[in-house]
Amino acid sequence: MDLQQRITAFARLGEYLRGFDKNKKFSVTNITSPAFQNLKNEVDSARLRNSWFVQENVENMLFSLGKSLELSKLEQWTSKYDLDKYDKHHVKTIAVIMAGNVPAVGFHDFLSVLISGNGILAKLSSDDDKLIPAIADLLLEIEAGFKGFIKFEKQKITGFDAVIATGSGNTARYFDYYFGKYPNIIRRNRNGIAVLNTTETKNDFEKLANDVFMYFGLGCRNVSKLFVPEGYDFTPMLDVFSKRIEIKNHSKYFNNYEYNKAIYLVNSRPHLDAGNLLLVEDESYASPVSVLYYEHYNDIMQLNKKILLDSQSIQCIVSNDKGVKSSFDFGQSQEPELWDYADGVDTLGFLLGID
Template identity: 45%
Template sequence: MELELHKRIASWGQLGAELNQIVHQDPLPAEFEAFLSAVESKNGWFTEQQVLHALRAWAEELQVDSLKAWLAPYTINNLTPKTIAVIAAGNIPLVGLHDALSVLMSGHKLQIKLSSSDPLLLPYLFDRLIAIEPAWADFIEVRKDAVSDYDAVIATGSDNTARYFSHYFKDKPHIIRKNRNSVAVLSGDESEAELSGLANDIFRYYGLGCRSVSKLFVPEGFDFDKIFKAVYEWKHLLAHKKYENNYDYNKAVFLMSQFDFLENGFFMIKEDSSMASPIASVFYETYSNAAELAEKLSTQKEQIQCVVGNTNLQDTIAFGQSQQPGLSDYADGVDTLDFLLKL
């Protein structure tokens, strides 16, 4: 069954409106509370607070005007639908939704393999979408086992799984994503509001996302007390058992390895050239001039999802915005919708 573009946009816009109504109720509907409890029971990192943040962010994006603005630069004709296999990640809530939305808005059929870490959220949204527009039932297939009979693939995983994906899917058009991390560039002149935004970039989703800041680039002599003051509002994370266990474990590793690091009882800062830091910590490097830093970031761009900061560096986003991607903010800078429309 064909589903015209205006119906696609309208149905997703209605889904966004319904979500917006649900997630802003106080108290939340009992049935929805039970659903959030079920989600957390499957994955302890997916607390009610974190899932609600993700749902509220998507409710803002899934508005008819926003969807139209996102799609406006593309020519979306009535193509012959192909089956697109999406191998979804599960590191943060709803991380696979943008790929699913892109596939369905392009006019293709979605065959999605859910992550065992996030088996409930996407089916919940798909069920609500099909209730709004029953024609979507012919375009959405949720798989618990391996994908099959597909025409193209979008797969997200670790560096190791990405190598496997690249080999396994080599004969099909594909987008293969691997590990990336986000970094922040500081000058030392940041305001309290900017550093508070940086704290959100670090701690939202417990730092598990590719858009989570795990590495700081700071000028020589930088005062880290400013960072510790800004992050203090996130001290409540220590009440979360999985975060506490990771903090205790990683602190013990740092101590036993006799690493030099700074910490405040729930968060650690360590000088390290690596991009990916353990949970409850960030790494940092110092820089002496902007030109050298720009060159360094350029050479490491394949490891970086986004750069946060108030600088003149190209493609830098504002503090506090790394966890608020828009519809046009494609993972790894690869235009998913353009890929789909050219199949």
């Protein structure tokens, strides 16, 4: 396959995935596709295998992926690289070790490997071992030329040329030890942050709530910490957040909320309570499920310096303050473009640079 065939296939896949729009359920033209029906079945049953994967969240993720796979975006993304020249090189096998914290979180690596003309050897998380294979089956139905380029391995992975591995800080040390001799991208824990400045509107807080609550806060792009000016009034924000009452119906999330609340009460630790989320002052970036950390700042320039120094802990930033560098608008933390690489590492550039 040449580059244009690969782009066309993923653009077609995007049409299917955009069918998971909650406002236009399954609007793709060929819903009789067996592979698409299988993907739909996996979406419907995802919560039975992983209770964090509620149907609304899985569908939201697939729809978001579908939006990123528009033909114009795929062409814009790949145009920055000399992929046509790379097609003449020997195909590499790329081992991709995927996380399972949010649905189909390894898709961008899956896409990057295949769009570059390489083959993927994927090791799936036991927390999410059905969605990516179902997406792969749909891609193969769209373009049979990918056959032989996609393999899933349940046992020890062998016979690869490079590695992309995503995990926690602990697993990253394991990855460093075992895969350090190969060309690699090894990702560790990161979190999203929000910078507030008192000009936020109710609509801003509604969008920020998506950044905080989507996927129960388990994603590396979820906002887990706020930076706020001294004396910031949290009341308007918490009023908006408290209306997300449906999240309290999820037993695991609400158990975390009640547990953390009890700990803070027993330890007399100051906190604010939205009824579904706890707001706690803390210098850390990674907050527990159902907890949102905050820290005060006095000067936006000094905050930018701090963010730069702490960049290894930060995945993305949301803010309406134009003085905050490299930030997304509120509500956009879970809507990255194809060129918004995890950890700021150019995955496609890495793949094209493997000797």
